[in-house]
Amino acid sequence: xxxxxxxxxxxxxxxxxxxxxxxxxxxxxxxxxxxxxxxxxxxxxxxxxxxxxxxxxxxxxxxxxxxxxxxxxxxxxxxxxxxxxxxxxxxxxxxxxxxxxxxxxxxxxxxxxxxxxxxx
Numbered sequence: 001x002x003x004x005x006x007x008x009x010x011x012x013x014x015x016x017x018x019x020x021x022x023x024x025x026x027x028x029x030x031x032x033x034x035x036x037x038x039x040x041x042x043x044x045x046x047x048x049x050x051x052x053x054x055x056x057x058x059x060x061x062x063x064x065x066x067x068x069x070x071x072x073x074x075x076x077x078x079x080x081x082x083x084x085x086x087x088x089x090x091x092x093x094x095x096x097x098x099x100x101x102x103x104x105x106x107x108x109x110x111x112x113x114x115x116x117x118x119x120x
Contacts, residue, residue, distance in 0.1 A: 012050040015059065015073045020048040022066045027096040037061040 023033050030041040030048075037044070037058060046052040054062070056070075063070045101107050 008053075009050070011074065012053055014076070015054055016048045016050040018073045019044075019054070019062055022068060023048075024092050024095050026066060027092065027099050029092065033062070033065070036065045 023030070030044050034041040034044040038061070039047075039058070043052065047054045047058075059073060060070055062068075063073065098107075098110065101110065
């Protein structure tokens with residue numbers, strides 16, 4: 001991943017994390033998002049892991065499809081740390097299942113449970 005310039009490497013990691021995070025938040029597989037933006041799922045994985053850099057045009061396509069502004073991908077780049085923990089299929093499944101819950105009280109209860117687990 002590192003190419004010798006800490007600023008660009010940091011931004012590449014941030015963008016990759018944000019792509020991966022929004023994809024999972026939307027309940028999309030790599031294959032689904034990749035098909036929408038015109039790349040292979042392997043290439044999308046390389047973007048997410050900051051192995052390959054995302055071009056401006058491709059980032060604009062990702063932003064459009066995910067409902068984000070291009071600038072959102074660059075927010076808070078100073079605070080990026082190296083990627084240690086990649087979301088797994090289980091993360092994606094949990095996200096999809098949560099999105100299927102249509103009862104506000106159940107969602108609130110689940111959110112309280114998740115918060116209590118995270119605090120421990």
